[in-house]
Amino acid sequence: MERPPIHLDNAATSHPKPPGVAEAVARHLTEIGASPGRGGYVGTVQSQAVLDRLRSRLRRLCNAPGSDERMLFTLNGTDALNLAIRGLALPKLLRGEPVRLVTTDLEHNSVIRPFRTLEALGAEVVFVPLDPRTGAADPNQFDEALGPETTLCAAIHGSNVTGAVQPLAEFGAAAKANEVPFLVDASQTFGRIPVDVEAMRIDLLAFSGHKYLLGPLGTGGLWVRDHLNLMPLRDGGTGSMSELESQPECWPDRFEPGSHNTTGLFGLDAALEWIETQSVENLASRERDVHLKMAKCIEATPGLHRLGPKDPTLGTFALQHDEYDAATFAAILDSQFNLHLRAGLHCAPRIHRQLNSDTTGGAVRLSLGATTPLDAVDRLAEALQAISTQELV
Template structure:
């Protein structure tokens, strides 16, 4: 009998989901089926209550001050980052004002590509290089890249390739000292390790709902500090102020036209409830323990190399094997051993260039999660031993 597959690609999306998520999705689909803000009957009221509760849960999770209305739901993490970047920069570009944006070489394409689009419209784009020892941008270099003409600075919290964690509190202090809005991509960390927008002096926090928040695909969000205003990316029906032919000014409606992915938000609300019962600290400790065992397993395997910093990281590993290109190595782990890892450049070309893996097919990424089974280390060790001994099936 073949062993069950083990999902080791949680940096892409979490699996399996915790108890209660599938049930919440099914409840909305089979029992409620209504959209929030689109009527006053019982189903819409029930849906609105869940959506409102979820906003509050997310705001508390990242210690965000102010009103729940500043917690916006988006299509996903990429959509949230686009709203933050374009929403802040485009009004200045449309007025013919200079725009300068700063980020780090650790960023995902969800920041890099919007920045490059702004560049085609006349913006100046700056990327801060990484310290090879920490795998993160140096805080002093980050601060030096800022200045009074900078429109926005952005940083990913944790790398989706190497697991390196950036010193956000130091970045945030530099941004505040230079009066530059600070955007953080927390898609790899929110729900995984503590994130505190007050302590880190974050002005906008973007996140995915389906990664370490453990919710369904098609969910995400953006928290925006009270003093900032953004230009919406989309206009349309909001269920409010329908007499207006222009987009309403009130938050969150201004940024959430069209029907929500209410089914997905029900699942995300259930995932947040599970995270609250476990606590971030407990989940982080579990991953650290599994991370250490996995790192020891990898280091003990001849011909297998971990790319990136030796400094403490999240439970995300970028791997290369002496005998196989990354695509083949991942395919063997899948077909022969039912271990699901991702090969390639992971939508983060700048970090792969620093790792010198951009011209060799990238790396195989192994990423742990809150629901990774404890026998994953043993399964990987058995697979790596068999690969080393060439004990592969036909």
């Protein structure tokens, strides 16, 4: 009898979702079905109330000061990063002013590619290399890369490849000292480990809603500190100030044209409610316990190697096997053991170059989550033992 699948690709998207998420999605689809801000009847009011509550929950979860209106809903984490990066840099480029952008070699393509696009338009782009001892960028080198002409500095909080966590508080202090806006990609950490925009001196926080916030696909957000302004990337209907033919100036409407993914946001609100009842600290502790057991299992397997730092904070593993390329290894785990992992470069080519895995098909990524079943370690151990002894079908 085939054993049930185990999802070990939470760095791509979380699964299974916690209790209440599917029910909230179904409630909007089957009972409410209205778009917030588009009318004054019961369904629109109910939908608006959920979105307002969700903004507040997200702002509180990252300890953000100020108004809930600075917490913007986006299509996903990539959309949030594009809004932050282009929204700050494009106005300067359009005015013919110099633009300098600083980031790290750990970044996802959701930062690298917008930076490269702006570079083609005339911006200067600087990458801070990772320190192989820590798997993160060195704070002193990050500080040295900044300067008075830097338009924006950006850093991923936790690597989606190795699980290394960057020293954001030190990066943030350097950014503040140099008066440079500091953007953080928290897609791999928000909801997984504590994120505090005040302690870390973050000016813009971009995140995905469907990863460690445990909501549905198609959700994300961007928090922006009060003193910053952005150029919208899209214009259109907002349900407010419809007499204007130009985009309204008020937040969040200015940056949220068109109908929201209200169904998805209902699910994200339910996920946040579940996270609040569990606490991020408890969820991080649970993942850490599974992480340590998983690490021992991997270390005990002949021919299996973990790339990156020896003890990263996050339960994300980049693995290579002496006998199999990444794609074949992942395919065996899937087809014969019903374990779902991801092979490849994971949209992070620069870190794979630093790990010397870019020319060998990348690595197989195993990423834990808040709802990873406790028998995942035993299932993986059985699979690795069978692979090592060639006990394959």
